[in-house]
Amino acid sequence: MRVILPLVALMLSSTANAVVIDEDTFKRHGGDTGNVAASIRSASEKLRGYSYAKPWLTIGRINGCTATWLGSKNGWAYFLTAAHCVPYSATETPVQLTFNGWDGSIVASGLGIAYVPKERVKVPAYMGGASTDVAIVKLPLTNPLKDRAGIPVERPILNDREDEKDRAVMFVGYGVWGVGLNEGYGPESGARRLYGRSKITSIFESDYGIGASYKPVGPSANWARVAAGDSGSAWWQIKDTKPVIVATTNGGHSKLSTGARISKYANWIRSIYPEARFLSETRPQGCIVSLRNGAKYCLEVGQRSDYSLPAWIYAHDVFVQADSGVSV
Structure with a gap:
């Protein structure tokens, strides 16, 4: 995903999104707001480095979107992404897809199944595109996901508490980079992947939707938003000292990121992948x-x-x- 600094604007979209960062963050990392195109590559390098920290090694790509590996069982791998990132026609749809891991390697590929909640197929009153934009993809496992040292990556923890509002949230995803209200940039080489932070500021659409505001100038705690290429990416909060997935990226606009709230879909996720790790079941x-x-x-x-x-x-x-x- 890309981080858009306060110069970058995020347009309402049902397609993949990336991260944009605010002007203040951009300048503190050596960027020149008078020449974003020339300086964004070096100014964003530190934030790209953060995106490869161990907690975020579950994050990769599916079908032009960002996705997160949840775990594997009996030769199958399970991934969390956005519903609009997969070609669904019902709550279960056969798909032919590939998941590339954090290092670009193929982790899972072939004929599998895309699952979306029933609320996505027939949207209830008072819900909408953001609050239903979640999917699980089941694909044949080809190579176990490992870190740089060859050690298997830990399965992520999913949130099943409804306590996200007014807390910091972290984004990691693939997509265009931006600053303030401007976007459309990327690295000179390597993956277009970025880390950013904001704060959960809204719960909406029957409490199934979640939002994080973005302040394009800064400085503020809301210094990043999602943008094109980040769709499907997980949103993370620290709970009980652990990074925990609280949402999947839907989209947003120039001053807001929107997503589907994972705590509301906990039982649905368990019905598809019972081995998924949830915060309430994680012991110290x-x-x-x-x-x-x-x-x-x-x-x-x-x-x-x-x-x-x-x-x-x-x-x-x-x-x-x-x-x-x-x-x-």
Whole structure:
């Protein structure tokens, strides 16, 4: 997705979106608002780097949109995206699609199924395009998703609490870059991928829609919005010290990002992929983490380790990572 700085405007759209950032953020990262085209590549490089932090390695691309890997089971991989990113005709539709991971590699590809909620097929009164814009895509797994060190990426956590409003939200996606109310830019080389932040400012359409305002000049906490190429991307909040998915990108306009609220679709997601991780089911844990490659050995509160620990623990320098309230 792309981050649009306060110079970039996001138009209402049912197509893929990207991230735009505000002018203040752009200038603080070395950008020149008088010459956005020449300076945006270097000014956005740090934000692109942030988009490759470990929590966001589940994020990749499907069908020109952004999507997030939820997990895999029995040779199938499951991905979260926007309904308008897939060619659906019913709540379940056969599709031929490919998911490219954070590094461009093919993670899943072939004949699968696109699932959309019944509310998307027949939109109820007081709901609309934003509040129903969520889909799960099931595809044949070709290569397990791994990080730079070859360690399997952790499955993301999905939100099932209705406490998103007035809290910070993070965007990571693919698409055009922009500043303020201007967009249409991208990197000189590499993936057009960006990280940005805002704040949840509205809940609408029978509480199934969610919005984050954008202030194109800044400085403010609302310094980024989605734009073309970011459709389907997950919105993230930190809850109980963990990054948690709270929405999928629908679109928006020059001063607002809109999405579908995941907490309202928790049971629907469980009905398709019961192994999906939800916040209410995630227990605090403590981990031993390798300083060399980030490998983790974790136990939940109350668990005891096996008689023997993984061999790598004895050969690596490690540190302890514990959730709030957990002693290790």
